[in-house]
Amino acid sequence: MKPTPVYQRIADDLRQAVADGTYPPGSKLPTENVLTERYETSRATVRQGLGVLVNEGLVEPRRPQGYFVIEHKRLVYRPQAEFRRRPPAVDIFTNLVAEYDGRAPSQDIEVSIVEPTQMVRDRLGLEAGELVAARRRVRKLDGTAYNLNDSHVRLSLVQGTDWMTPADVARGTNAVLAELGHEIVYALHEFYLRMPSPQEAQRLNLGAGVPIAEHYATGFDADETPIQVTVSIVPGDRHVIVFDSYRDRENSDQPRIPWGAP
Amino acid sequence: MKPTPVYQRIADDLRQAVADGTYPPGSKLPTENVLTERYETSRATVRQGLGVLVNEGLVEPRRPQGYFVIEHKRLVYRPQAEFRRRPPAVDIFTNLVAEYDGRAPSQDIEVSIVEPTQMVRDRLGLEAGELVAARRRVRKLDGTAYNLNDSHVRLSLVQGTDWMTPADVARGTNAVLAELGHEIVYALHEFYLRMPSPQEAQRLNLGAGVPIAEHYATGFDADETPIQVTVSIVPGDRHVIVFDSYRDRENSDQPRIPWGAP
């Protein structure tokens, strides 16, 4: 039998105390110094133990006040919403906010011409060197970023159209694509789970221990040609990802994933 | 201007070196002692820097050989597969393995009678105190666990039926439910992203910095009564979550989420 490391015991004890309600969400944990005395160890060891809980996303340090138990409030993230007829097709984000009361949604939009990443190139079936139009949106609630959405379309398809307007397009960008003869009728969604890069963590104001989902939504037109790839970064602590399925669906080849993963 | 902490610089430098291919997946990083000399600091600081990368899931320590860059191999996790007609409805897991070559799938099944968690109780609409049958499966590939699936049904519904057989049911457990007059025709899927608990990390052999998705699949019969709730723990580094959607779907009230989140 090997004894449990001290820092693990500290983490386990506190995790248990959080779980059983001794420290409810939002409450304050004992300070590092108090724990150092309680466990008769050094502060470095206590910090190692608290670090475990921070990396689990269970508590957060608020300097110089102490460690606090995190409270989660999640929005519904429902990519399918864009493809429903009744109620009328609404933007994903509008739909999200509907489930959240009284908070002001906004978004920053930026349009540019870029070389696509390999992931986007694979999904749009592009030749090396071909350029895409990128429509980057930062979705915000009460001013703080909630998720990032970057849509990509072949440049030759949308150059000079409203798709590239760096502002809200009233009728929706999907309507613009439909006018161009490429209505999106089918979408394939992929979610890759990982920890954020430091840049992502900063942009989205993520605490330690908050995973993200990298969401690739590939939209196809009636000819089964891939038209648009939207890459979203979805912070795990602020969303629940939702979709539904019916057993009685006809028309179903298995969607194939002929592309590489990151 | 505040200078970047030394441990951050170490983490940033190594992350960059991994990104640009200096250390490709599977390769070995410099040892702690080498880095201690290179950065003219203490080993504790170097360890703090490496800890950042470990928590990002980018590298893993292999004692006593050093730190190595992680390589990912992902399976397709596609909850919708269970609800398709053509090709014939297949078990999720069988479908997954189809995309993975030459590895031997297996599963451990365990059936018990339990008090449901609040999440399950909410989704099945149970009274306090009502019991459920739980069918717990550990899905394995070449002997190592890949994901956990716990299905829950009202005990009164399946007691004494094949649903509770702690082994593979050839015709499938959904067929058993159909025979009982509760064919599942609609399912609502929710994904909650978080870091694993230590128990989950151990059961699934997760490295540090590997997030998981907690997947709730609630199955409804033709009367729109919730019949079955399956809770899956999906390790983020071994899966890509996939589903699709069609624009021409009729029949669509927005799915409501009237229940609490964890």
Place this chain on the structure above:
DNA sequence: GAGTGGTCTAGACCACATT
């Protein structure tokens, strides 16, 4: 046996927000 990472000690100085 040599070298690795894992754990731990006992100090130190700092920036920062609340009081």
Place this chain on the structure above:
DNA sequence: ATGTGGTCTAGACCACTCA
């Protein structure tokens, strides 16, 4: 001004694997 967490030092002993 005080107390908080953030960073860092310079050691120490251990368990483990590999040559």
